[in-house]
Amino acid sequence: MSTTATTSPPSHERVDPRVRRTRTDVRRAAGELLLEEGWDAVTHARVASAAGYSRATIYAHWPRPIDLLIEAFNHLGAIPHHEPTGDLRQDLIAELTIFRTVLVDHGLARVLATLADRATTSPELAEFRDSIVAEGNRLFETIFCQHQSQEQARLSSALVLGTVFYLATMTDEPISDDTLVGIADRVIG
């Protein structure tokens, strides 16, 4: 749900501009392949070709297939988050609107369904799924924690994330602004 969901990030954070540029290109190429052709298209060969780099370069920075998937998810999840104002209702509706954009307009719902499926047979993907869930919870718990106990905030976060995730993955119906406001108001109580 954010730009920062990373399991084992590539190990070049003191970043040379060329490396940063490579990562941006690879992230975009991997994200577009994931969205347009599906999970199995995100291979070293396809990403190298789409991003315009050698396979050796891609392997050097992203040795495992999952490293490329993480970049693809980061591309799809990249969106500026709402700066909390302290107004619970307003902050919650704003962040839910961003969450809907990422899930529906960026197509993340579809690939999260694939991730949920494949994580059941891959510990590596289960770890990645857990990091994404933790990131989403952190985001919403931060908003709720200003007004609720830690325990209440955890439940509130599960309610809002879960409902929007379910509507986006299990139904084809559009998620209207009214629905988001309805979810927020019911969870705030």
Added chain:
Amino acid sequence: MSTTATTSPPSHERVDPRVRRTRTDVRRAAGELLLEEGWDAVTHARVASAAGYSRATIYAHWPRPIDLLIEAFNHLGAIPHHEPTGDLRQDLIAELTIFRTVLVDHGLARVLATLADRATTSPELAEFRDSIVAEGNRLFETIFCQHQSQEQARLSSALVLGTVFYLATMTDEPISDDTLVGIADRVIG
């Protein structure tokens, strides 16, 4: 989520006991294959072999691969539902407890994630997914409708179904009784 989720049911409802027996055997074999070996194991050949019938028999009653998947889901979702008492909180907690059993203990969460994934590229599976969602909504809306407007009941149903579905498909953490009670109490308000 129930024994009755069927898209294009096999057309032999005035049922001869042998046919009923065949269906029970096929349903169980298909459900066990789905759970133990995954979606791609639910083929006419494998189901025929596991259930102890000829492939011709299986093809005669379940001509399409999706017909076998529907039987498999029906097997995993088969559970007696709670008879509503009219006490909203009690009825809701009872039905959520059954929903958790089906998702977690019967393993339906895993195959619903696969269904969400595959429905994005198959209109036939999207239709089946929609029938399952409609069945789940019907079940929970019936409980809420005794106490809420139709519109409120729809939202309540999405909140409870969505939250439990999300916890079961996107996390490995057990869903405790306290969590179910917390969800119920927050949605009832």
